[in-house]
Amino acid sequence: MPINYYLFLAIALFSIGVVGVLTRRNAIIIFMCIELMLNAVNLLLVAFSKMHYNQAAAAAIPIANPGIDGQLFVFFIMVVAAAEVSVGLAIIVMLYRNIHSVDINFLNRLKH
Amino acid sequence: MVVLLLLLIPLIGACFLFLYKGDHRFVAAAALRLSIVSLLVMGASLFYWNTPEMLSFTAPWLTTLGSSLSLRMDGLGTILSLLTTTAYFILFWYLKGRTIERPAAFFAWLLLAQVGMLGVFLAMDSLLFYFFWELALIPMYFLASQWGGARRIPVTFKFFIYTFLGSVFMLIGILYLQSKTADHSFAIESIRRIRLTNEQQSWLFWLFFIAFAIKLPVFPFHTWQPDTYEESPTPVTSILSAVMVKMGILGLLRWLLPLFPIASYMWGDVVMSLAVAGIVYASFLAMQQVDLKRLIAYSSIAHIGLIAAGAFALNQMAYQGLLIQLFTHGINILGMWVLADIIERKTGTRSLDSLGGIAQHSPTLTIFFVIIALANIALPLTNAFVGEFLLFNGILATPSNYYWVFAVVGGLGIIFAAVYTLRMIRAIFYGQPSATSPAPISLATHEVGALVVIVGLILFFGIYPQPLIDMTAAFSKELFDQTDITSLFRKS
Amino acid sequence: MSISAILFWVLSVAALFSALMVVTSRNPIHSVIWLIVTFFAISGHYILLNAQFLAVVNIIVYAGAIMVLFLFVIMLMNLNKESEPARHRWLQLAGGVSGGALLLVLVAALKDTELKSQQSLLLEGHTGLIKTLGQELFSTYVIPFELSSILFLSAMVGAVLIGKKD
């Protein structure tokens, strides 16, 4: 499969995530859409990693583990995402406790 | 060196007074002494320390930006510094023994304004010029907004925003010019060496002109001025109109005309039209004013209109007259403000309707007022006559097709000036004494002293104006050489 | 069409469809379920791309841990009903249009890239194996790895602190 297909797939997933963020009011769903966007990026990274591997293999360039950086990046993104989700959900829980809603329309405190 | 001294004396004085917490009476006396020292230094620079080395000073300042602390006293700087130090001396003498709220801060701000204005007059580096330009504005804002009248807050806000807006345009122009210089310097010599196309000159001209036009103010940028003059405490008003508006004229003479002579010629008709229209317009409004301070404010706009028109007459006679007028207008208008202040303080009103008949019981005040008012309308043998004479002469020699229109319309100002000035004298001094001034107005010694100095200057330079002409002859020649349209067009 | 191509298309369609369902479901619970489906599809892509370890981690961490966390939160807060009021119509439209515009712009911008000829789908290579990754992780990337542990620790502390009743 050409790398372009992965590119377009990732863009499509990312855009769906964006649309979700823009159209929904439930903080948790917005949060999930952000996860979706992260995963779209992850997928693209893995695809490029594979691409680099193939290039190196085809050109017989003697590098140890070509394209491995991309996969490690994905790994780190997952780590960070996990941490982010834990804190983010904690914040949402706290918000819910305070205003009894997860509707972001009520979260206009930035105005003041 | 002496130029640095001129700046340092009031600066040190201001710093000292800001920190001073002691006796109130001491403050005014100290300020007066300081102004005397300034005046003496100025006098010394005229007569003894007048070598080029003494009259200039250069030190590294913002070297990475291409700016340096470059001060020099040329003819223009001399006459304006002389005006500044003289005006401060007269004003401080007049203010001696006056009870002012928080006097230390009041005098400190005034002195800081003096630093700013002297800096503007002496700076030979455009960034430094801009720096002092803004520095002079800030004390005026605080003085007007803290010691002013009832509507002081909106009025000073408008004043500040208006003038500040103008100077921002100027900053853009300065930065553009700096980027064009060969050595990326703000120095005036480097800027002079730039070869600007006519179009570049044209829009740079407007960037600078707006700043100066607001400061002057030239019609129709004048609306901040009557309000500000009215609402500021009168000593501050006197500094504003006697010295501060000269910053705008200096801007025209040192920065605008020599740097953009072609554009000054191209837009000369427009600017002259605005200026002479402003003379008539302000005169009309002055005729209608009931408030003494507003009347003087509008008359000042009319005078400034004449000066601005003279600046764009682009010939040596007008320049010469203008340079004299810088000094004489400052002294005369200062006298008018001092008198307005006396009248307001002693009668409790500024309204021409409720004043009247003061001449009956206070002839001394009347004599001072009449002399200074007549100087204000440039009667011969008062100091303003020679300046206005040369100015009008120059305006009639403007290199424009409409020279006679400018001269005649501007000349109407002479008539209107007589109308509103005589109306003012008549309303305040003649007739039966009104309820506001039943008793004679007594003048303290220092008040009489200040007025005598003003009247003395008026008469001396009215009869023998040659010192003022000599002081500025070289500058006007140089300016004319830089802006001589016929030679410029021959070159290009 | 090779088997891998068939798999690619199936997984792609599944991922896109489930992602759309995530966004459009009224019920948060359904959204979570559909997101899990999306993650599974993405994991399938990882396997196709010879990233076996990431595929496993993705399922464990995302589909397993994170989504369960989401589920817990939703259930704890009793948000599992379709309580969410719809957003203002114009805002919704604006959001959709903006997202669509983003998609269009990105696709249009990248459609002519020179990477077209590169084939990525080959069932060979050992980059994605746990051994290779582990060696790399503990040699070249050891400091980021350790730093990420500190991040985790601080995230834990933060989550506890925020979640605590005060």
Added chain:
Amino acid sequence: MQSSFQLAFLIPLLPLIGFLINGLGRNWLSKQWSGLIGAGTILGSFLISLFIFQAVKAGQGEVISYFDFIRMEGLRIPFAFQIDALSSLFLLIITGIGFLIHVYSISYMHEESSTSFARYFSYLNLFVFSMLLLVLGSNYVVLFIGWEGVGLCSYLLIGFWIKNQQYTKAANKAFIMNRIGDLAFLLAIFWLIIKTGSASFQEVFDFIQANQGTSKFSVTDITIVTLLLFIGATGKSAQLPLYTWLPDAMAGPTPVSALIHAATMVTAGIYMIARSNIIYSLAPLTLSIISWIGLATAFLAATIALRQYDIKKVLAYSTVSQLGFMFLALGSGAYIAAVFHVLTHAFFKALLFLGSGSVIHAMGGEQDIRKMGGLSGKLKITYATFLIGCLAIAGLPPLSGFFSKDAILLSAFLHQPLQYGIALFTAFLTAFYMFRLLFLTFHGSFRGTPEQQAHLHESPALMTIPLVILAILSVAGGWIGIPAVLLQDADWLGNFLAPVLGSTTHEVSHATEWLLMSLSVGGVLLTIGFAWFLFRHYRATESRGILRFFENKWYVDQLYDRVIVQPIFYLGRILKEWVEPRIIDALVNGVGKTVQLAGRQIRFLQSGQIGSYVLLMVMAMVVVLLVQFFIRK
């Protein structure tokens, strides 16, 4: 330099010193001292003027430069005096008559407090100083300094009684009207300086004579300059259209009126044009304009004077009318005749004003001639001198007015017979209104209050002696310019002034001259008789028709008020009430308001809603990407 010329600087300096002493010492000086200083300084100036006059008569004039008033590149204006026949003659008139008026004032103003007495004399001295500066100046700038100084002093003296706002209003009017003329004068000076590079009379005249008609100084330039100078003169010398200030200037003390009308101020315009005669001779168009305006003024003022009841107003309009005669002479190119008339007019007009002052003094301040009558019995000296004045102004031989008026009429006849006709008629009008005044004031029965009648007395010697001297001068003053037709080689004045003003030789037969003279004398005699018939016994009559029109001064004041003053006032009102706050300031504030409003609108974007922020962010991203990938390519 002749030794007496070295004293020339003292001539204006003495009155200036007098001004300073009286002005600064007004609180300490007694009335005697103030009067002594005031009159003494003028006497000193008069004596020096006499010396100088003798010296000028003997030899040529001279320019004495004291210091440079303005010296810059391309322009040098020295503070210099020019002493020649013209200026020395004017010096004598000013100081001589000025001295008499000073002496008269000591008595006339004796009721004032000593402070305002000293103030009065200081102003008077300043007035004389300015006028002396005016005639002594060797260039237009010094002349202008004196010119403006005269205007200032007239302002101060007209408004001398500052309590009365009517008077101060008249003072303002005088100053402002003068300023209008001054503007034109200034423009003329500027034009001369630009074109010739100098303001000195000699240099300017030499330049113009050398370059007239060339591009350096074209015919247009000459016309413009002469016209502008003339407009300046109309302001100062009260000609159409700027004459209305002079009758109002009666608000001042009567001796001041005498000073303004006789010796100083109004003659300045004549002097200036006579001084510039070399330029004017090159401008025939301007000359004819001057002659017509002078004639029109003479006629208009004479008709107004027919129906005035204020003794001083009649005299004021007669001054305007006589000045018109002088301008007619100037316009006809008869400069000497004009100056001659200035001289004789100075004598008899000073006499008439001082005489009227004596009458007013006797009447306790009453100025309305309807309330006088029959004063000849009580005020014998005043009556006699006043009669001489009237005869002189009417132009009966051998009194002074006859010779000068005859010279003017002759020149008008030669120049333009139509003008001669009108001028002659105006001369009859002059005789008519003057004798109307005389008869109403001194003949018939007394019409005032009994108190006034009891108070009637002849004025003290200090007032009558000047009257007598002036009466003698009014009689004999004309004998220095007797035309050749009456006495061969008696035109001493013409010979004296010829170096400055050029000699005038008439190409006219003696028979014509005799005819003209007898015509005017006969007409005047008839007119006087007519006046005697009408006004010997006064009856109050309502003015009707054209007379009403004359009584209301042709409604010129009302016209000016409607056409100039009111529009300016309303325009000012409109500017103040509308244009300034609602257009200009509104524009400025509008810019500020717009910024505020825009800020308020933009603030809605800062809703605090995360959703909208994100939306904007995405939009921005789209835009950035669009720019990045599609636009920049």
